[in-house]
Amino acid sequence: MAQTILAFDFGTYSIGCAVGQSITGTAQGLPSFKAQDGIPNWDLIGKVISEWKPDLLVVGLPLNMDGTEQPLTQRAKKFANRLNGRFNLPVELQDERLTTVEARSEIFSRGGYKALKKGKVDSISACLILESWFENS
Numbered sequence: 001m002a003q004t005i006l007a008f009d010f011g012t013y014s015i016g017c018a019v020g021q022s023i024t025g026t027a028q029g030l031p032s033f034k035a036q037d038g039i040p041n042w043d044l045i046g047k048v049i050s051e052w053k054p055d056l057l058v059v060g061l062p063l064n065m066d067g068t069e070q071p072l073t074q075r076a077k078k079f080a081n082r083l084n085g086r087f088n089l090p091v092e093l094q095d096e097r098l099t100t101v102e103a104r105s106e107i108f109s110r111g112g113y114k115a116l117k118k119g120k121v122d123s124i125s126a127c128l129i130l131e132s133w134f135e136n137s
Contacts, residue, residue, distance in 0.1 A: 003055040007130035010076040016122025027130035029123030060096030060129040
């Protein structure tokens with residue numbers, strides 16, 4: 001059965017967001033959410049969830065290249081737990097190693113340095129997180 005899934009690329013100043021369908025296995029970037037020390041405007045996230053009515057939420061899990069946790073790992077897990085608690089939706093974590101690097105490379109190849117706006121990088125990172133989740137599901 002086709003599922004709608006929202007993915008988030010957690011950051012302390014900006015949280016990227018993407019939506020995708022399990023039937024196509026592709027993702028589309030949505031506007032990023034501003035955050036203050038990792039805390040987003042939960043009402044805005046609620047509006048996106050109400051609009052898309054996802055079956056599942058995926059949160060990128062930032063890990064070091066050797067697979068160990070880094071300071072942001074626990075904060076991303078806390079964000080995932082808060083999503084689950086506030087919106088009562090299942091949340092899965094997805095290894096996001098290299099997604100930001102890949103997103104920057106993708107944007108740069110399309111538009112050069114001027115295109116490397118933080119929100120755009122975060123949204124493309126969220127797309128890459130979701131697409132890698134589809135590949136591994």
